[in-house]
Amino acid sequence: MEFGLGYIGIGIGAGLAILGAGLGIGRIGGSAVEGISRQPDAAGSIQTGMIIAAALIEGAALFALVIMFSAGGVINDELVKSNAKPATTQVEQK
Template sequence: MDFHAALGLGLPLGVGIAAIGSGIGLGMIGNGAMQAIGRQPEATAKIQTAMIIIGAFAEALTIYAFVTVFLLSGKI
């Protein structure tokens, strides 16, 4: 396979795969947070803050893949 073709095929696929993982992670975080809020509504503010931070961690992995794509997209 040509170098350019490999990049053109691999870069979008890479973001897609990373997004699958991030999506599963974000879903689990949201699931846990919603259950926690449902059980203890008075702790909503604390739970939301923690949820946003952990969500940012999960989301960052896709962003890394995204950045890689942009850094390499000039070489296609």
């Protein structure tokens, strides 16, 4: 039962990481479009800054997902170890 809560926490954490990254990149894109519409001459520098910021946000989201999946692996290993039963059958020799 205690492992189920761990999996729920991992799912919520992964979802929040992706949600935060999506919202951040959306705000960056919206602000970049607004800035380019105000100053079309600065489109190149605005676009470069937008791409760099979006890449940094994606990197942080990727790290969050890697941490979530590694935590899931640790929980899964503990679950397997706690439920493993020793072999009780013996092979008869003739």
